Amino acid sequence: MTEKLFMAGNEAIAEAAIRAGCRYYFGYPITPQNEIPEYMARRLPEVSGVFLQAESEVASIYMVFGASGAGARVMTSSSSPGISLMQEGISYIAAGELPCVIVNMMRGGPGLGGIQPSQSDYFQATKGGGHGDYHLLVLAPSTVQEAVSLTMEAFDLADKYRNPVMILGDGFIGQMMEPAVFEKKSESNPPAKEWALTGAQGRKANLIRTLDLNPVKLEQHNRKLQRKFEEMIKNEVRVENYLTEDADIVIAAYGTVARIAKTAIQVLRNKGVKAGMVRPISLFPFPYKAFEEVTQHVGKILVVEMSLGQMLEDVKLGVCGKADIRFYGRVGGMVPTYEEIVTETEKFVKETN
Amino acid sequence: MTEKLFMAGNEAIAEAAIRAGCRYYFGYPITPQNEIPEYMARRLPEVSGVFLQAESEVASIYMVFGASGAGARVMTSSSSPGISLMQEGISYIAAGELPCVIVNMMRGGPGLGGIQPSQSDYFQATKGGGHGDYHLLVLAPSTVQEAVSLTMEAFDLADKYRNPVMILGDGFIGQMMEPAVFEKKSESNPPAKEWALTGAQGRKANLIRTLDLNPVKLEQHNRKLQRKFEEMIKNEVRVENYLTEDADIVIAAYGTVARIAKTAIQVLRNKGVKAGMVRPISLFPFPYKAFEEVTQHVGKILVVEMSLGQMLEDVKLGVCGKADIRFYGRVGGMVPTYEEIVTETEKFVKETN
Amino acid sequence: MTEKLFMAGNEAIAEAAIRAGCRYYFGYPITPQNEIPEYMARRLPEVSGVFLQAESEVASIYMVFGASGAGARVMTSSSSPGISLMQEGISYIAAGELPCVIVNMMRGGPGLGGIQPSQSDYFQATKGGGHGDYHLLVLAPSTVQEAVSLTMEAFDLADKYRNPVMILGDGFIGQMMEPAVFEKKSESNPPAKEWALTGAQGRKANLIRTLDLNPVKLEQHNRKLQRKFEEMIKNEVRVENYLTEDADIVIAAYGTVARIAKTAIQVLRNKGVKAGMVRPISLFPFPYKAFEEVTQHVGKILVVEMSLGQMLEDVKLGVCGKADIRFYGRVGGMVPTYEEIVTETEKFVKETN
């Protein structure tokens, strides 16, 4: 049954997880995502689930490893420094081919930084903050509604590829209240997982491991993982082309910045500037093709991020020299206004004409 | 006084650190780099230094934070999973503008993987495995001699930029024995650091912090860090062009793989194939220009890594569509042989002519 | 419904806990009590309970704190070194007046010691291994049947006094198989706890805390705790007098040693020595009176422990100079045989007559 609720992004993500069958949550508090563990602490017992605040983020992520290995749908969430502490565990989870969902509500700065919104963990999320050849599947919602549907989808994708999926947001998206429709989704158990450690009665024992001292076998395992990443690249690219068809200039932005960019684009169009946007929704796999295609009729791409230029590299890889690229970034918790984006766009249009 | 010693790479790195004035080492054991802490445990007390095995890698990196904040030259070392555990701390050290040297002797696979050589932490090292906008200065030696000189230089660079510097190697480079010349270098103290927390007697107290809840100030701080990274990009690119002048095809490789590629290039040249190599020594800052320049007369670049294609992305960014790029990678502890590189190069030369 | 099962002591304790309404178990593995977490891992999900292996014993005991604070019946178990790691947490739980059950299956030696049976944690258990004025209620079963009934009772006592209760055994009692009757006991929820942190909807918020910087109030709190310990001393002493009425010599022993002593007493009586036993079942509160009373007609007390003389002090406090006391102890995992006890008793009888 479809239901429409008015909720903050963090709470909506938590509720969506539960409706997707998530029954285990392990985490450690950190602003600006504490509404997620708070909601989980209240709601999970109602559905016979387990909420547990662990000793640290290191402990949390290994509890996620454990629950996932036992076949459960499981989630953790944190913000930048906490996600850094999970990097070893995330690498182990990817190596062990275990499905789980990890939410990162990014905050400003390296170090302890600040609690305002940021997009400075793009590299960590998409290139692999942990060690070894692996990737997270990374989804970046820009509305509460999208946070809901991507979170639900995240659990299915995690199971499909047996790989961790990250929801990448920030305090803006986490604390903003918007109406969101929750599509009918069974709250009950996901499909059985034959590989899971559920007790080996009447069958051969399963084994989950992340170590192989034989390099021939370890290479085979790594290539197997690689094939999954290639499957993701083939099947799971999500991108929004917004008013790109007649655009002379395209803005590249995701998440919170993409919301602001939409306003900027309306203002620009009212002023006669044909601006559009390519909005990556999946950051890994990245929509390189969407950028390659847009260069067939667009010569200017303005990348706007709350970072000092991270997605910028992927845009460059997609564009591959076929369009001019400029970058505008705000950091440390500063959020670019639509006026700033309008100004930067107009400057770009003028100066290079 | 110059001295020539015959040592394994790991020991040579440790000795070089001590000769560069390193007096503090904190770490936690992991193969294939245990010769570093073992050597440090023996040698540091001889020079009134401190070796300490901490409770974990998380503890180690924060002890590095502490010693560095007090103005000391300090080092830690680990291998892939241990480096992942340090990601939060590394981000804090970069945010606090603290100099230190971190050695990563990479091992195969995500997860616990295996102990054989690998180059699969390239993304983690160069793009920032931690959170926020920061970079390590990353140096990748391919001989024991280079390990010695880059380690010595690393301490100077760390102090110069007040930023962590990573020496990126693998078990091959760490355990191979070669002669190495140790240039005269004072074992005594590095230049005084005015910003360090050395007790505030007779002066204003210094403050090291990684938190600023005011986003205006935090943005200023992040932009200050960014200017340092731009300075590194301007001043600190290290690259070797090996037989590229007359080359028709160029191999891109670093570290251990570059050693093997040199043999392959000799074989290829004996067979009449004019192969050369661009060998990045600094991985951040990356020698994009060297790749851009080589495309002026070379149309084919074969990237060879012990990974599934990580440096590959930086080569693509440098080449920017101006040459054909192919990739050959071995993983999980498998090391490409020179014969494999010869074969891949010949294939590339033939098929695309 | 009453049920008779043939089980090892560790498993019987676990099953008894579940039948007493225990729904949460947190722990970290250590021999010789791993059958408890293993059993809990299997059984708790069947009754919608939670089994969780934490990062360490320190983490485990604070999860016990959390679950208890939320009103749940919760248990942990470990063996000597693990219990030492819990001492801070146990002190906090006692300070916060939180009910829980802690099982210590003691092993030999200080340090890592050995895995064989021991009773060397008597002081830690009864005098307070943690800091501050507090006591555990300590119960020491000597059969599997008693392990079952004391475990069930432990949860009721914990709730009654809002205080941690310890089941003190060893690997002998934990791994020995015996039939045990499980009395009918609701598996469902224990009585509601008005003080618990169950969400404060429609009522004043509860507060659990272990800190009070105002010494006047902190003293009041400590005296309140003290009154509870005095209530325990008044109401909860459990002791078995075994053939003491006509005895000339009395053996003081508990747990595993008491089983062996019973055999020794039969042998001694067959040989004409009127031996009996005072067997403390509750170690705190200690049955001082039983010892005081027995001195009215008995002049010799042989204390036998698998320690170097710990309960011995409590026996001395009870006897208060009114009888001769001797001690016989085995340690490090060595278990006294009934022959040894017979010999020691006979020696005692002869020498001092």
Add this chain to the structure above:
Amino acid sequence: MTEKLFMAGNEAIAEAAIRAGCRYYFGYPITPQNEIPEYMARRLPEVSGVFLQAESEVASIYMVFGASGAGARVMTSSSSPGISLMQEGISYIAAGELPCVIVNMMRGGPGLGGIQPSQSDYFQATKGGGHGDYHLLVLAPSTVQEAVSLTMEAFDLADKYRNPVMILGDGFIGQMMEPAVFEKKSESNPPAKEWALTGAQGRKANLIRTLDLNPVKLEQHNRKLQRKFEEMIKNEVRVENYLTEDADIVIAAYGTVARIAKTAIQVLRNKGVKAGMVRPISLFPFPYKAFEEVTQHVGKILVVEMSLGQMLEDVKLGVCGKADIRFYGRVGGMVPTYEEIVTETEKFVKETN
């Protein structure tokens, strides 16, 4: 050279440790003893020593284990909850026969309690808060001068018995400023330790271990430890008899309370009450004999503690029914005044005559 300094107790303990040859300090901050680590952080580098703040008390005590095993004089300090966290490590250190000095500046209450003075860790200190048959040698200074001399002696005793020694105080003694004479004491190295792990060049390797799975051997080891405790009991009892010779009533008190009791005794004597004091200085080994002896002419003993009756048990064991014993305690950070002690003594004298 003898030197007289005016210092707070915590600082005096730190300075005394350094003068006794202590060169390593590991700890984690907690009130009311932070002056010790602060002083050590400043002073140890001046004597080529190492101060290190570890990740936790658990980490600290194992660093103490390590440094001690390497033959160094090493100290840690904390307050009640922190000492509880060290219980596992302390038991391991005792099992491994490693010398070290541990300072506990007790605070009020179980749990986090408060920071005011207390003596509620008496049981933990003297009976063994950790697991297994072991004892600390426990010394309780009641002046800054005594803190200095007992700390110096502590290092010698630790080495003599290869056993941890505890200095037991509270915030009162730690923060009170008094003049203290530092006797000439070499700051240099203590006598070489043949058992220490100093590298095995030219000799058989030493081994420090706390595990023995063979119960026959483990029992032998435990009995060896026991013989050391018996040696301590024979040689190391320290006690002050204060005006006991003509006393009709004796106060039993140690540390801070003993200072206050001295004033009370003066007041009582001015009022015609012949009061005296037996002041245990070593709490383990406890001066049982001093109490036994005093009962030859004294019929009343008033035990005064900042606890709810812990040393009381040892006094009872010493007195063994030969005198009336009363207890007066304040807790939670409340310190008994001399007026209270006068009143309690007078009441005791009157009521039972």
